[in-house]
Amino acid sequence: MSMRMQSATMPWQSRRMRRAATSLIAALFMAGVLVFVLMPFYWMLKSSFQTNKEILAMPPIWFPRTFSLEAYEKAMKVIPFTRYIVNSLFTAMATTLISTSLAAMGAYALARYRFPGDTLILVVVMFTQLIPAITRLFPIYFTLKGLGLLNSYQGLIIAYTSFSLPYAALILRGYFQGSYPLELEEAALIDGCGYFSAFLRIVLPISIPGIIAVATFAFLGAWNDFLWSSILLTRGEMKTIQVGIRDFMGEFGAVQRANAFMASCVMTTVPAVILFRIAQKYMVQGISAGAIKG
């Protein structure tokens, strides 16, 4: 707060008041935004802990009177919840492993070396990452169908890799570019280290925070997918949790199951939120590691 002479045209009180008024309006608006952002989570959580009787009440009850887990039990019965979770976990983990490791190799070469065709390869990867999935959906569907891979883990992993690989490659390229000085490999090479062992023994170990962050994002992308799994899975026991929740919606129509519906949403979101928190930590570490060495 500095008061100056030129405020003669505007008395300092009014200026101060205007500032206070602006801050108040901003604070109120921010509170509104916060309600908009958080209200749905509250509504999901509270609905999932309500009994059937409470969920049917009209107008809705904002604060559960009895804390009940009956919705969670019901959710597990309406759809084969555990099986769907296992399907999602397995396919997302396999996708993460494949796309992160291949992306790390490719991104490293693109980030740290110049070689004929490097820009073209980068452009192809960027283009694939940017263009919406619907433009690849039908051909990949028919290819996987032709290979007999509908309703299979392999089919799903292939489809997931199609979007998570370019994404992981682009983030990792940025990470490899910004995190350590060029001299890092030069020194290693002079010391008689081969290109590949420079990557494997020197770069990879210090890049673990970045790689974990990227792997988390790859996992979340696959875990959250609906578009691909909705077309590739038609048989019950192979479905992923996202498709399961969608089925739930179709059956639920009536409000009676809304609490179980929200319980299944809670159980689907919790793993994602936990993973995201972990990735956030590593992202910060990744950045600071780069800053210290750069």
Next chain:
Amino acid sequence: MVRRKNAFCYLMVAPMLALVLVLGVYPMLQTLGMSVVQYDLMRIAREGTPFVGLENFRQIAAEPRFWIAFRNTLVFVAIVVGCVVALGLFVAQVLNMDFRGRGILRSLILVPWVTPPVVSSAIWIWMYMADRSPINQVLMSLGLLDAPIRFLTDASKVWGPFSVPMGAVSSVRIWNGLPFVTVMLLAGLQSIPHEVYEAAEIDGASGIARFRYITLPMLGPVLSVLVTLLAIGGIGHFEMNYIMTLGGPNDLTNVLSVLAYQSAFTFYRFDLGAAISAIILLSTGTVAAFYIRAQLRGTGAG
């Protein structure tokens, strides 16, 4: 030495590039191919897939549904990008200030980011149920509303391309997209040196003037990246419009991706679906081309 380096680079890039070509570039070309043949699953056994030139494009252009979806896509992108960037600018400005509880606020704002699109849609479907909507309850008890809003089903009031369901679905996308926009803009704000603002304050620039003449221009690059990414994502957006309304009621929330998906998997007209996808591909591809060119120039990699 150079040869060994190049060999190493190609070996490292090869697996990734092979997969990107097979799972990315080739299917896009196949979609283009599919859009100029007859690919009707009901007739494919008898007639195969004969080349029909631009016939599929002629057919979709003759369908009012296509133009409704086309217009809805543009409106959806405009609403979502406009609102999410405006809101994101505000939230990022607030989070960039020094106050107690800023860390908690930052984490809270991020939560919708990781919420799966299906779950986001599910929560909002539940909150949008006319009879049991907390939103209606609050508005009605405040006396702002006589009858509950039927968020996802009201087709009675339509203002040009805008309608209640369109607003309801767009809000969910805005809700889901806000964290990403905020994080990007916050990073942009933090790269603006403090001295610039201090100098402006000494010169007596008001808050609005500082925003207009310092913040906005300095955020320019981040904003253009953001708007481009959001526009490309918006043109191809599928999940929320499909899950919440199936494009209805009366196609009020139907967008190109949903129409393409329905043409293919509901009506077995993969040719028409491919033609719509081809339009998405060409429009987003054009935007992407400019974006990539700008990016490569910016980093000096091109």
